[in-house]
Amino acid sequence: MTDNPLLDTAPPGLPEADLSPPQIARVGDPFSGLRSVTFLARVKRNATHQLRDVVASLNAAYMDWYFPEKVVLAELVQLQANWSISYHGDDRIVLDRNERGHTLLIVDSTKMTPFLVTQATRLREACDEELRRFALGDGITTDN
Numbered sequence: 001m002t003d004n005p006l007l008d009t010a011p012p013g014l015p016e017a018d019l020s021p022p023q024i025a026r027v028g029d030p031f032s033g034l035r036s037v038t039f040l041a042r043v044k045r046n047a048t049h050q051l052r053d054v055v056a057s058l059n060a061a062y063m064d065w066y067f068p069e070k071v072v073l074a075e076l077v078q079l080q081a082n083w084s085i086s087y088h089g090d091d092r093i094v095l096d097r098n099e100r101g102h103t104l105l106i107v108d109s110t111k112m113t114p115f116l117v118t119q120a121t122r123l124r125e126a127c128d129e130e131l132r133r134f135a136l137g138d139g140i141t142t143d144n
Contacts, residue, residue: 025067027074030126035062036075037123041116045108051076052101073102083115 025032039058043049055069073095080093092112094105106112 020064023065025065025071027071030123030130032065032067032071033075033078034120034123034127035065036067036072037079037116037120040076040079040106041113041120043104043106045106045112048096048103048105050098050100050102051095051104054104069102076104079116079119082119086115087111 023031025036036058039061040054043054051069051073055067055072058067058072059065076093076095080095083090083093092107092109094107096103096105
């Protein structure tokens with residue numbers, strides 16, 4: 001930040017302040033949704049996964065975020081609904097249960113990748129809009 005006319009160079013030994021505070025994912029938050037969907041777009045298809053394993057991998061991928069299972073489940077239910085609206089009842093995102101808990105199966109098709117990319121793009125646009133509102137509104141967010 002040396003190009004700021006108000007600032008001198010940093011004193012020797014001053015640590016960087018480039019840390020992001022930890023975040024807890026919330027249902028309906030576009031930032032949580034974007035991370036979830038971009039992760040889910042890379043989950044192996046045509047294989048049944050324990051949802052708890054998917055959630056653990058998602059949490060490992062974003063170490064500064066915590067994704068409760070119920071938040072990921074809500075995002076998957078939303079994806080199922082969006083898929084059903086777009087492709088009229090063709091079940092390709094399958095949630096079920098077994099003795100270990102919820103399971104997830106994403107069936108591969110020629111439509112699945114474009115669908116997930118579209119969902120992620122929509123969420124990215126919602127994130128950009130929230131950041132724009134935050135910048136123009138003196139730090140006011142939908143949380144305030």
